[in-house]
Structures are given as structure tokens and as C-alpha cells.
Amino acid sequence: MIGVDSVSRLNHVRNMPTTRDYLLRHLDAIELQGYNKVADNTFVNIVPMTTGRLVEELPWNEQKSGEPFDPYNFIWKNFSSSGYFTLYAEDDPRLGIFNYIKRGFRVPPADHYYRPFALALEGDNSVWTSDHHCVGDRFETDMILNYTKDLMKLYHRVPYFGFNFLSRLTHDSISNTASADTPYSNMFRDIDNQGLLNNTVLIFFSDHGMRFGEIRETYIGKLEERLPMMFLVFPKWFYKKYPQITQNLKINRNRLTTPFDIYETLKDILYFTGDVKGDVDVEQRGISLFEEIPVSRSCDHAGILPHWCTCMSQQELSNNDQFYNMSVNYLITYINQQFVLNNVTDMCWPLKLGRTKSVHVIQNNDKLLKYKQSLNDVINRTVSFNAKRVLSTYIFQVAVSLMPGSGEFEASVRYDETTGNFTMAGDISRINKYGHDSDCVHGSLLHKLCFCK
Template identity: 30%
Template sequence: MSGLCKFRKTFAVIIIVCVSVLMFLYSAGTRIDEFGASLVDLYEPLNDTDIHTPCTIHPLDPWDVSLKPYIAEPSPIVCSDRFDLFYVQKDGRLALNKSVAKLHNIDIKKWRCFYQLIERLLGDVHLKFAEKVEFSSPVSIDSHLFRVTCQFNSLFIPSTVYDMAHFNPFYSNRSNERGNIHNETASTPSVIILGLDSMSRSHAIRNLPKSMKFLRDELQAYDFIGYRKVGLNTFPNLMPLLTGKSHGEFPEFSSNAAYADDMPLLWSEEYAKHMATFFAEDRSDITTFNLGKRGFFQVPTNFYIRPYLLAMQEFDPVFMSKLERPDSYCYGRRGFFDLMLEYLKGFLGHYTNKQTLAFFWENSLGHDKFNDLKLGDDLLLEFLQWMKSERNMDNTLLMVLSDHGFRIGGASLTHIGRAENSNPFLMVHVPRNLKEDKTIDQILTHNTKQLLTPYDIYQTVHDLLTPYDIYQTVHDFLSNKSSEERYVKTHLVRRSIFRPIPSTRTCADAGLDATHCTCTDRVPVSIDSKVVRLLAIRLVKELNKILEQDSNCAAVTLHNITEASVHYTLKNDLNVPEGLQNTFKLTKFRDNVRSAHDLDRTSGRYSVLFYTQPGSAYYEGLIDFTQFGSGDKMAVIGEPARLNKYGNQSHCVANSELRTFCFCVDLLKNGAI
């Protein structure tokens, strides 16, 4: 009898332990947020596969040991002058900078100087230079853009000693009458979006420490660690931000068949009709709306920098002597980033106390070299300090963000580098009246740790600028427990950062397709696996299908595989033969337990990194593999992503989408492989 009692007690203890473990596992799988009255508990999770799996957000380590070989001090930019020989005063007159003249021992009386007005013609390509007009400074110039040329009066042939393009920030050829523009107030705030290309959150931590500290400590900006890219490069990430739609919804523009004028961009919305608008992007050769595309037929905004960039390319800059042609970093003695910020300052200064909408995009610093972003920290900090002292930040929404991380070569080929590529930087300063609302502040703090995409940036700006009571809307949302917005959907839902974002949000809800969804962990797989090699061969076959579009492109072959990983398919999603289904009954608990009896060890979504020849192109491909079921067991997801630079390999094709993949046949004839 005593033996039976001991057995019962032991059995009871085992049952209690098992139940406790099950309860622990269950609670561990359910995220509970300490947020007010547990607002996020009202969200209904979805638990399907990959893009329907709730996303867990973890900050990346900016100093991961694998990045150490790539982190170095950048070489200084040679064009470090902060001021030019001529500048435009606040009264709109062009004047001589006497300090610069003295520094270079210039006697302006011995010079003859001329200006030429520059006019942008229809379309985004051509300019018209007016006749030269001789002047003595200061002089009023009624044009947003002009050229200044000076000659030295010698006894022999006059020599050109100065020749530069300039902009007048106090004059806009498309300027709205100031009376038509709303004043900047709490109910009509300004929005300034400051974007830097190829900057992950970790990359900003490493390279912009001063600017990040100022944003955090002085501007009380929110740091959104869950911000994710939705596309490969700049264009597919900026279109959702600027239009709220996927770039795929604009096929005519993407294929160079139409201009961008009719696209529903932020500055084209109804609320922007009474705002002063601004769009500036440097690097005229790779700009978002012009690389392989037509750009704009009409000038899109009140201030538009592209004509200024085109003017730079029309003639060689001169200051005392002939200078280098404009490149990614310099125009004459001035740095591009410095000039861009000066252009933005001019716009904001011209429309002081007026409601503004500005979109600023900087390519030159971060696009080509991994460490050069650091060269912009002091300039960005100075601009932010200027904003705080010269602008009424109480009525301004300021977003500092990026499109994706560094993605071509070097550090981007490491595991952590690829993870950074998907996690662009986003910090947001909100108007004071919103910051001081405790509920909205709680919501914003909660949202910094949730999944966020460019679609949500669009919705945030739209909600802020659309006339309605944002406070009442938020409180109505919180009190309405049956609101549809509380639920995670199986399709895209644009969500403002001023409303709680579900902790159970999925890639599908955030607008992320399977190619760019990073919500599930990958398991490393041997590159010697037969399955992996078959998948790599299939990916190369997919590449050749793309290359068949142009006979100028060579077919490619698999060279080698460098890395492979897999998101294993959940048991309830397998097409398991009926006779084997009973084997799987006990292999799954909350989608995270795999048993020793698991018969399927290969089905899942694989990421394969591989090289092809000719050209030594390096790709990452995503492909599904199903062990069971009939028909094709492999399905390529999206297109393989090029990871290293292709330089001049694709010079023979005009299609911007083919450039990433193409190795031109003529290079084979010349012996280049």
C-alpha cells in the first residue's frame, strides 16, 4: 500500500511539473506589454507562416566582432571650405564675401564679374542659360538659379578666375504668395523628412554619435528600433513613404514611359496646397526619380534642387584656378552635403513661421563607402542645432531616417551586415503638444519597439497634416475595443505612429513580402547539402530567365556556394502524405518544438548565397523547398539580390532593373571575366 502511495505521489508531482512547464511555455509564447491599461492585449494575433508570423523585435549589436575588419576612420573630404566667394544676403542681393576674398588675397576691383540667369526647361534634363550681365556687388538677382563668372583684367588675354553655379534661397520661380501659405501652428505643423541613403540604425550609432545624442537629448526624439525596409534599394522603399503605395503600382513611371507628375506624392496631396514644399536629392546620376526614369515634367515643389545639380555639370568650376569636375562629394571647394543643408536652410529661412513640407535625401555620404557616413556627423549636428535655435520646433515633426542599410560589398556580406541592411535608421521628433500628451507619449514609446515600415511613415504624415483632432481620434481609438485597427490583418495596414501598433504585428500587416520579411529566425545549413546545391542551381536558372530579356547579356553559371540557412516550415503547413500524418501529431507545440520523430528535416524557406560566372557576381536568393507533395518542390521567392558591386559590367543595357544582373557579352570578347 505504501508503495502505491509513493507511486501516486510521484505521479502527481510529475503531472504538476508537466502542467507548470506547459503553462510556462504558453506564457513565454505570449508577449505581455506593460503599456497603460494593457492596450495591446486587445490585438488578435495571427499565426500562419513566415509573413503571417508575429514579429519579435531585437536591437542589433553595432559592434559585432564580424564587422571589426570593415570599421575604419574615413579619409577626409578634400573640399572642406564652408563659405564661397559670393553669397546671397537675406535681402536677396548677391554680395562679395570679404573674408574669403581677404583669405585668398583677391582685389575684386581688378576683376570683371558677370551673372547669367539659369532657367529649367520642361522635363528634368535641360537648362537654358541667359545672356551674361556685368555687375558690381551687391546686386539683386531675380532668379532662383544663376551662374557667376569673373575674369582678371590683365594686359593680355583675360583669364577666368571664378566660375560657379549659385542658388538664391530667397527667390523661387514657383513661389506661392506668402499669403496663400498657412502659418505654422500647433494645428498646422510643419513636416521635415531628412533622409540619408544606406544608413542602418547600427550604422548611425557607429558613425553619427553626436547627431544621435542631440536628437535624443535635446530634441527628445524617439528611436524606432523595429523600422524595416520593404524593398531592395532606394526606389521601392521611398515610394511607400511618399505615396503610401508599393512601387509596383507605378509601372509606367518605373518603365520610363511616364513622368512622375501624376503620382500621389506627399507634396501633391490636398493638405499641401497651402504649404511651402521642398524636394532635394543629390547625385543627379542616381536620383530616385531619374535613374532609368523620366523624373518630373513640371517643377514638383517650391524649392527643387535638381536644376542646380544639372547646372554644376554644364561647365568646369573655377576658383582662382580650374577645379575638379563635380563628383560624389564635392562641387568646387564645397562639400555636397554642406551645400544640400545650406539649400534646406535657405528654404526654411525664406518661409520662417510658415507651414512647410520638406523632403531631403542625401546619397553622397553613405552610398558608396562603408565608413564615409562619419564625415557627415558634424555637419548634421550643426544643422540640428540651427534647427533648434532658428526654427520653432514646437510645431515641427522632424524625421531623420534611411531607406536600408549598407548593401553592396564589404560589411554587407557578413551575417550581421545583411541583418543591418533590413533595419534602416529612424528617429522622430514630434511637436510639443503631442509630446506633452501622456497617452500619445506612451503610445510613441510603445511603438519604438514594434514592427514599422515606410508605409507607416506615409500614414503618420498624412494623419498629422489632414485637418482633424488627433487627440480625440487617439482617445476614441483607445475607448473603442471593437475597432478594426486593433487587429492584425493578412494584408497591408498602414499604421500611424500616433496609434498603438500591435506587438503581434506580422510582415503581411506591415506590407513586407516574403523576400524582405525578417520576423523568423534562420537555421544554418551545410553548403555541402545536396538540397542546397539543387536550390542554388535553380536560382541560377532563374537568373538566366531574367537575362534572356536582353541578348547583350551573357548567360551565367554557378561558381560556388558560400552560405545557406533555412526557415523551417511549420508542421501544420507541410503537405505531408496522409499515411505519415499521425507521426506529426506530437511534434508541434506553439510552433516552436521539433521532436526526434520529425520525418521532414528539409522543407522550408532557404536563403542561399552564391557566386556566378562570368563577372564574379555575388547573390542572395530566397527559395522554398517542399520535401513532400507532388509537382515542383522548389519555388523561387522574388529575384536574387546582388550583394557586390557590378561597376561597368552592365554598360550595354538601358533597363535599370537588368543592370544588377547583366554581364555584357562584349566584355567576354575583350577577355574580361
């Protein structure tokens, strides 16, 4: 498991193209595009990933900040008790998941524990260069990844479990993610070329997107904060040997997933049987990715509080809503513009509204749009809201019947509150037959739009 702090899926697309390309094209990685965090910061998202519980369910609260985490059953303990050699490594000891305003571990949590070395480095300012990102001429990120690579080489023929989390490079700067592209892509290429992934599952992930800064004030920034990257890489022979599991993994790429699901998947990897249950309860909070996650799963089912939920709500507008007519009028104007652009106004009648069947608005829930900040820097389950929500983009699904010809159309149009402009948000669907009504024109778009004169 290799984690990178504060990298949303979209920021990974923007700033780590080489790593992304190697994961998807060469390693056949499974990318979870619907992966949603369940709480605010690193600690409260890693705990569900490694214990299957929310922080308060451990139970743990700030009153226990002076107590070590040794008594809690993290997943690496399960691997260790099953005979696996273990590694735990974080770069910045000040921001350690279990050390920031917390006690950490009294006994090293793994056979190989990077923290003593990290503390020694941190205590010697003379060794740091390049804005505290390099030790002498060595990139700190490379040092951690090489430490992990050494583990993989040493224990290649016996079971091992490694948990790495790197914060310093990406925690404070969204643009620094670009600097992470080369070390991670090199790491994955090296372990692949050396055959170290032939018997290993690689999980490359983040805890959340950027939680502060200018991007955090935007609508897309609010979404990115909640949608971190998540990749799983299995040996290529695994995909062939277990086709049902592989099919489920591919289906789950576009389903709503959370850190709770990663925990259940880790358990299935540890206690692997190759079997698929096939009957999953949609209300089960954590579901292994080896099972097909129900398409009907909601944030409530998955244990995601409303203010972290990025799922869209849909509501039918009444005919006296201002956007009801505005969205319909825009669609009709757009359709008629196609006749002008394609020089067929002498062949096709201009279309007019016959009947509006329905207009639905699809938008993020109001709590997400008004979310301001967490009041507590550790638990972060108590939130405050702005009085005024952030400006958003709305999608209107419009269904109309147009004259002449009684053509029935469905389309999605987008309204941007910032600019006050409409645009199309996809193709136009013709949902009744047009027969020979458009024989005078050519092309799939005009065929479904035109009613010949």
C-alpha cells in the first residue's frame, strides 16, 4: 500500500500523467473512479481503511490523544499474525497519521519501521536541501520508495505487507503533485521489470484531495477534496485465473466506493479463497471489491455523511420555476441553430415547442455546497456551514415534444451560475421514430432533428 497525501483523482490526471499511464496501460490497474472519502483529514480516512471502523467506533476521541494506538487492531496486525513480514513508513514525522496531535505507537507497529530514521533526519537541519524535500542530493520521496523496494526484494519469496504514506511533498501544494510523477512512475516501472509484482497486490491511493488554498474555494475544489485517487494492481495471471473476481473489479471501477471497501478487500486478500459470494446486501457499509457493489448503493449505505457525499440529487421542477422555461428555450434554440450551421434552413422547418414533458434539475446536495470547515482538527465529524452556498453548475434534463412533426426529444443542458450561460451537457436523444420525416437531409444529427418542408 503506497499512499500520497492530498491528491484527488482529477489532480492525479492533471499532474501525474506518466505514473497514470504506466498503471493503466502496463499494469492493468483497476482505478476506482467513484472513490469517495468518508471524513475530513488523513487520520479519519485511514482508520476506516485499516480497521473497518470510524474513529469514534474504535473507540477513540481527543481525550485519548495522550494514549498510544498499540491496543487497536489495525489490518497490519492481521497480516503479521498470519506470518507476514511487515513494514510501516511515513516521511514527515511531524505529520504522522497517528502522531500529529496524538501519541503514536509505544511499540513499533511493524517489523520495519521508518519513523526512527525519519526523526533522526528531521533533527538535523544541515542535511536538508531544496525546501526540505531533499536529503543532500537525494529526493526524500525516492528514499521512502527505495526503502519499500528493498522490502519487496528481500521478502519476494515469502509473505509481506507494507503500508507507506508520503505527505511532505503534496500536502501543502496542489502543484507539487507534478514533482511526484517521476519518482512514482520510476518505482512502478522498476518493481514491474524486476518481477516483484508477480505475486503482489499493489494499492496506490490518496486520503483526500486538497483541503485548503484557492482551489478549495471553488466548486470543483469541493468535489476534488472528497474524491481521492485509488488504484489497485493485481498480477496479470490473477485476472485470468479468477475471471469472476476480475469482472467484479472492473464493474466496481464506476461504483460508489469508500475506505471501508478497501478494508474488506484487504481481508479478502489475506484470507483469500477465490470464491465470490454473489449476494451482497446494499446496506452493508463495507463491501469487498471482489464482490459486485450494487449500482443502487447510496452515500447513506456506504457510511458517507451528507456533507462528504458527492452523489447528485435529482428534483423535478415546477412549470413556474424560472429555469423550467429557460432550459427548454435554450434546447429549442440550440436545435434550430443546427439547421443554420448545416445550411438546411431551406429544407427543415424551424421547430417550436409543442409540449414540455418534464424538466429535472440534477445538482449536488445543499450541505456540500454550503460546507465551510470542520470545527475539530482531529475527529472532523462536526462541521460548520456558510450561510450562502458556493456558486455551482446545474444540469437540467429536459424532455419535450416539438412541432411540426411531434418529435420527442430528451437532452441535458448545463447552466453555470458564475457566467449565467447555458451549454449542452451531452447528446440530444430522439425518443420516438422519425420515419421518413427527415429524408431530405443527411447525417445522424440532422436525421433525428429535421422535419422536412
